[in-house]
Each structure stands twice: as C-alpha cells, then as structure tokens.
Amino acid sequence: MIEFRNVSHWYGEGPDRTEVLSNINLTIAEGEFLAIVGFTGSGKTTLVNLMTGLLQPSAGQVLYRGEPITGPAPERGIIFQNYSLLPWLSVYQNVALAVDEVYDDWPKGRRDAHIRKFVEMVGLSHAIDKHPGELSGGMRQRVSIARVLATDPDLLLMDEPLGALDALTRGNLQDEILRIWSANRRTAVLITNDVDEGIYMADRIIPLDPGPAAGLGPEFRIDLERPRDKTDMNHDPHFKRVRTDILNYLVGLGEASRPPRDGSLRLPDLQPILPGTRSFVSRWRRA
Amino acid sequence: MGQSQATTSLAPAPKAALPALTRFLPDRAALARRAPGAARTLLISLASMAVFLLLWQLSASYLYGVEADARIARVTQEQGEAAGAEMAACIASGNISCRPNTLPFPGEVVQAAQLLLADHRAIRAKKLAFRAETAPVNAARAEQGLDPIVYTGRPSFLDQVGTSLKTVAVGFLISLLIAVPLGVLIGLNDTLRIAFNWMIQVFKPVSPVVWLLLVFMIVKTLTLGSDSDTSFLISSISVGLCAMWATLVNTSLGVSSVNKDYLNVARVLQLGIGKKIFKVILPSAIPLIFTGMRITVSVAWMVLIAIELLAQSPGLGSFVWEEFQNGGTDSNAKIIVAMFVIGLVGFLLDRMMFWVQQRVSFETVRA
Numbered sequence: 240m241i242e243f244r245n246v247s248h249w250y251g252e253g254p255d256r257t258e259v260l261s262n263i264n265l266t267i268a269e270g271e272f273l274a275i276v277g278f279t280g281s282g283k284t285t286l287v288n289l290m291t292g293l294l295q296p297s298a299g300q301v302l303y304r305g306e307p308i309t310g311p312a313p314e315r316g317i318i319f320q321n322y323s324l325l326p327w328l329s330v331y332q333n334v335a336l337a338v339d340e341v342y343d344d345w346p347k348g349r350r351d352a353h354i355r356k357f358v359e360m361v362g363l364s365h366a367i368d369k370h371p372g373e374l375s376g377g378m379r380q381r382v383s384i385a386r387v388l389a390t391d392p393d394l395l396l397m398d399e400p401l402g403a404l405d406a407l408t409r410g411n412l413q414d415e416i417l418r419i420w421s422a423n424r425r426t427a428v429l430i431t432n433d434v435d436e437g438i439y440m441a442d443r444i445i446p447l448d449p450g451p452a453a454g455l456g457p458e459f460r461i462d463l464e465r466p467r468d469k470t471d472m473n474h475d476p477h478f479k480r481v482r483t484d485i486l487n488y489l490v491g492l493g494e495a496s497r498p499p500r501d502g503s504l505r506l507p508d509l510q511p512i513l514p515g516t517r518s519f520v521s522r523w524r525r526a
Numbered sequence: 527m528g529q530s531q532a533t534t535s536l537a538p539a540p541k542a543a544l545p546a547l548t549r550f551l552p553d554r555a556a557l558a559r560r561a562p563g564a565a566r567t568l569l570i571s572l573a574s575m576a577v578f579l580l581l582w583q584l585s586a587s588y589l590y591g592v593e594a595d596a597r598i599a600r601v602t603q604e605q606g607e608a609a610g611a612e613m614a615a616c617i618a619s620g621n622i623s624c625r626p627n628t629l630p631f632p633g634e635v636v637q638a639a640q641l642l643l644a645d646h647r648a649i650r651a652k653k654l655a656f657r658a659e660t661a662p663v664n665a666a667r668a669e670q671g672l673d674p675i676v677y678t679g680r681p682s683f684l685d686q687v688g689t690s691l692k693t694v695a696v697g698f699l700i701s702l703l704i705a706v707p708l709g710v711l712i713g714l715n716d717t718l719r720i721a722f723n724w725m726i727q728v729f730k731p732v733s734p735v736v737w738l739l740l741v742f743m744i745v746k747t748l749t750l751g752s753d754s755d756t757s758f759l760i761s762s763i764s765v766g767l768c769a770m771w772a773t774l775v776n777t778s779l780g781v782s783s784v785n786k787d788y789l790n791v792a793r794v795l796q797l798g799i800g801k802k803i804f805k806v807i808l809p810s811a812i813p814l815i816f817t818g819m820r821i822t823v824s825v826a827w828m829v830l831i832a833i834e835l836l837a838q839s840p841g842l843g844s845f846v847w848e849e850f851q852n853g854g855t856d857s858n859a860k861i862i863v864a865m866f867v868i869g870l871v872g873f874l875l876d877r878m879m880f881w882v883q884q885r886v887s888f889e890t891v892r893a
Binding site: 240291293310311313315316319321323325328329336337340341371390 | 633787788790791793794795797799805806809810812
C-alpha cells in the first residue's frame with residue numbers, strides 16, 4: 240500500500256546539511272497494523288510526514304498504491320502528536336471542518352449525523368459544543384481521533400498520538416483506537432516510543448535506529464491473537480520473547496550511539512566567587 | 527461586624543424579582559471575594575489622587591507667587607513705588623484684571639469645568655429655542671425643496687468632544703478599511719510583503735502634522751469647486767493614515783505567523799484557498815489584529831488633538847488652541863479641563879477596545 244524506495248531525507252544544504260533519514264526501504268501491506276518505535280529525535284515524525292505528503296523525500300521515492308506521493312490528501316489521515324485542533328472552533332466544528340471538506344457532496348443532515356456519530360464514538364457527546372481549551376489532553380486527542388476517523392481514511396497514520404497523555408488515559412485510548420480500527424481493518428501506522436504500546440497494538444514492529452541518518456532496524460512480527468488482553472498478554476511466552484528482543488535491540492542501539500567513556504570526568508576550571516572578594520571596596524583596601 | 531451581617535440578612539433578594547437582569551451582574555460570592563482587593567486598589571488610588579492634588583496646589587501657588595513678584599517688581603521699576611504698592615494690593619484682592627497668568631489652581635479648574643457645563647446648557651437651550659422658532663419656516667422650506675435652516679452658533683465644549691469622537695470614529699474606520707485587507711494580503715504573499723515593506727518602514731514614523739499637510743494638498747485639489755467644508759474630511763483622513771500602521775503591521779504579522787500545525791491540518795484536508803483563509807488563517811490572526819486595532823484607536827485619539835489644532839476643524843484640538851490664543855482669565859483652567867477630558871476619553875476608548883479584544887481572544891477559556 241505504501242512503499243519506501245531508497246528514501247533519504249535531510250534538512251539544509253551544503254555544510255549545514257543534516258541527514259535525518261538514510262536509505263529507508265519499507266513496504267506496508269493493505270490492512271496491516273505497523274508500529275515504528277524509536278528514540279526521540281530519531282526522525283519518526285519526518286518518516287510519518289513523508290507518508291502524509293507534508294514533506295517530500297530528498298532522495299528516493301515514497302509510493303502510495305504505486306503512485307508517488309506529491310502532497311497531502313485526506314485519504315491518508317493523520318493523528319498529530321499535539322492534537323492540532325483549531326482552538327477557536329468547538330468540538331463539533333473541528334470535526335465538521337474535516338467532514339464538510341471530504342463529504343462536500345452529502346446533504347447537510349447526513350453530514351450532521353455523521354459528525355455526531357463520530358463524536359459519540361469517542362465518547363464526547365456531552366462536550367460537543369466545548370472548545371479545545373476547555374478539554375483535557377485525553378479529550379482533545381479523542382477529538383483529533385474523531386476528526387480523522389470521520390473522513391474514513393484508507394491509511395491511518397498516528398504520530399505518537401498518546402505520547403503526551405498519562406498512563407491511564409493512554410491505556411483507555413489504546414483500547415479505543417484498536418476497537419475502532421478492528422471495526423473496518425484499515426491500514427494503520429503507529430509511531431511510538433513505547434515498546435509495550437507497539438506490541439499491544441501492532442502486527443509488526445520496526446525499530447528506527449537513532450539519528451542522525453537513521454535507518455530501519457530488523458522487523459519483529461507480533462503473532463498474538465486479537466482481541467488482545469493486556470493482563471493475559473504479560474504471561475504469554477511469545478509476548479515476553481518479542482518484548483525482550485526489541486528492548487535488547489533498542490538498548491544495544493542506545494549504547495552504541497552514546498559517546499565512548501573512559502571513566503574520567505573533565506570538570507570545568509572555575510573559581511567560586513566568595514562574598515566580598517570581587518567588590519571594589521575590598522580591592523581598594525588591599526591596595 | 528454584627529451590623530454588617532444584619533444588613534446582609536435584611537437585604538431583599540433581587541434575584542427572584544429580576545432574574546433576567548441579575549444575569550448581567552457579577553454574582554455576590556465573586557463580588558465578596560474580590561472586595562478586599564478592590565477596596566485596596568480604591569484606597570491606594572484615592573490616596574495617590576490626594577497627593578497629586580496637593581502637589582498641584584503647591585506648585586500652582588509657588589508659580590503664582592513667582593509671577594506676582596515679577597509683576598510687582600516690573601511695575602515698581604517702570605512706574606515707581608506707589609504703582610508697585612497698588613499692583614500688590616490689586617493682586618492680593620484677587621481682582622481679575624491683575625491676576626498673574628500661570629498654572630491654574632485645582633479649584634479654578636473645577637470652576638472652569640462648571641462654567642463649561644453651564645455654557646453647554648445655555649447653548650443647548652438656545653439651540654432648542656432656535657429649532658422651535660424655525661420649525662414652521664423649515665416645514666415650508668422642505669415643501670419647496672429647500673435645505674432647512676440650521677443653528678450655526680458657537681459650539682459648546684461637549685459639542686466639541688462629540689465632534690472629536692466623530693472624527694476619530696471616521697478615521698478609525700478609514701484605517702481599518704485600508705489596513706486589515708492590506709495586512710492580510712501582505713501577510714499571505716511574500717512578494718507583496720517585500721513590495722510594501724519599505725513603504726511601511728518609511729511612512730510609519732512620519733509625524734501627524736506632515737500627514738495632515740499631505741492630505742490637505744490632495745483633498746484640496748480633489749474638492750476644487752465644491753464649497754463644502756473639507757476640514758472634517760481632511761482631519762479624519764489624516765487621523766486614519768497616522769493610526770493605521772499598528773493594525774497593518776499586526777495583521778500581516780498575525781496572518782504570516784499562523785501556527786504551522788493549523789496549516790498542516792488545512793493541507794491534509796486539502797482545504798481550498800478561500801476556506802483556508804477564512805476558517806484557519808484569519809481566526810488564528812484575529813487576536814493580533816485586534817491588538818493592532820487597540821493600538822490604532824489610542825494613536826488615533828492622540829494624534830487627533832494635534833491634527834484638529836492645525837486643520838482648524840472643530841473639536842477638542844481647536845478648542846484648546848482657541849483658548850490658548852484667547853488669553854482669557856480662565857483660559858488656562860479651561861485648557862486643563864480639556865486635558866483631563868482628553869485623557870479620560872482616551873482611557874475609556876482603550877478600555878472599550880480591551881474588552882472587545884478579550885471577547886475575540888480564543889486563548890483564554892470562555893466560561
């Protein structure tokens with residue numbers, strides 16, 4: 240469905256050139272749930288922006304259904320990390336902005352029902368006329384999820400959608416995303432820095448090596464039955480093995496990218512300033 | 527303590543009587559919570575006002591003494607001891623004809639304010655009488671298709687304030703009509719921004735006086751042959767041109783600095799250019815646009831006085847100038863009255879714009 244062919248991406252030119260992604264090759268199959276895990280700053284957001292079309296690769300090609308991606312389109316919906324709701328619009332209006340644009344040929348009543356259905360689906364009917372500033376972080380992300388899902392995208396991209404939420408809200412929203420996703424099994428790509436989240440939600444996990452010039456690591460298949468149960472999963476031998484493998488791989492990467500240390504620490508050459516030592520009067524007295 | 531409790535328990539409940547009106551009043555609990563802070567603010571303000579008045583009184587009496595001594599010394603030198611003593615007696619008696627001309631006392635200013643108010647009432651009465659008198663004539667003239675006869679007497683101080691407000695309102699509208707659309711265009715288009723940048727940088731610091739002369743040159747030529755009074759037009763256009771820069775710069779800044787996330791949303795949804803401007807860019811820029819408008823209003827009110835003074839168009843500016851040229855005994859006091867009125871009106875205009883600005887800002891949570 241999506242294919243990366245030798246994709247590299249860098250910012251700046253000449254001596255300032257910083258390569259973020261280097262030589263990425265990746266194929267995402269129809270109906271698959273893929274998770275990409277990586278450290279912060281490893282180029283995860285750049286990778287997802289290449290898939291939305293907000294960024295164009297500096298080298299190589301990103302293909303969507305065999306065609307190069309030239310720009311963003313609603314068929315590739317994205318849930319942004321920072322929600323990106325328009326603060327001057329209410330919950331209803333935020334979802335309506337997307338629905339009115341994608342289904343502009345529908346009659347008004349049908350669009351209205353559609354918007355309300357998706358707000359209901361994320362459990363925000365009671366707050367439908369509130370503005371984002373009046374909602375909690377979890378509620379805002381639900382609005383953002385409703386906005387994307389209401390346009391029924393063929394490919395659902397999630398850029399650390401739950402990264403800024405607390406653990407409880409996070410767990411609830413994971414279940415909710417899975418529930419909505421399993422209803423029609425669209426292709427989904429989840430970018431995350433939480434390995435457990437990736438294992439719980441995805442069919443396949445690919446670690447992203449830390450930048451600069453990040454490449455993709457080996458893939459890990461998660462062959463757990465759906466629907467998955469968080470408590471049972473913790474005792475599943477396959478889960479344990481995959482989790483250990485991925486963590487070992489990532490920890491190894493982290494160690495490798497750290498600067499080598501010989502155990503000694505260089506301290507800066509500083510003298511403390513004591514009261515009075517730098518005052519004009521004391522210098523004058525000394526003289 | 528006990529007394530205050532008794533009064534609260536005795537107070538009737540207006541909520542039941544006027545449920546519709548109490549909605550607009552702050553609720554009692556919030557009022558009680560804010561009361562200590564408000565009382566403190568009020569107390570400090572009143573105390574500083576008292577200090578201000580005291581200093582004013584002291585400096586006025588000092589200046590009065592200096593001026594009186596100088597006058598007595600001059601008369602003594604020019605006309606001899608006897609005339610000097612006569613002048614000293616005259617000043618001591620408070621006779622208007624020999625009062626030293628300097629900074630007026632606060633009391634004199636209050637008197638002048640009362641005088642201006644009385645003058646306003648007298649002129650109003652005259653106007654009403656004139657209207658009643660000319661009503662039959664005007665009715666007859668209207669039937670013949672002639673213009674009605676209007677009162678052309680001297681305007682009162684309050685009329686001048688009204689004229690000034692009208693000039694500022696028209697000037698403000700002119701500046702909005704130019705600055706907001708232009709600012710949006712400049713903010714959206716990089717080429718236009720470069721094209722207009724030098725113009726903004728060069729014309730922004732130009733003094734109101736020069737703008738007035740420029741507008742005068744143009745309007746004078748454009749209205750050649752018409753006998754209508756162009757001074758109002760000239761002063762309001764100049765006010766608009768002087769004050770529009772803040773709105774122009776802020777609008778273009780607001781439009782060009784829209785949060786990238788919002789633009790990404792618009793791009794992913796493939797919003798059309800019109801929808802993108804009206805649903806994403808403009809709403810996001812509105813707080814900055816209104817901040818610019820608030821600055822524009824205060825600048826407009828400030829330059830108005832100077833412009834009216836020069837353009838000879840009726841209003842507070844020309845009032846101040848005429849009083850200064852008059853050199854009447856209470857002229858100085860009247861100028862100070864005008865100063866306070868100018869300050870208060872400016873303050874009220876700013877409060878009004880601040881209120882509007884708060885309404886349109888989406889960053890604060892609307893309760």
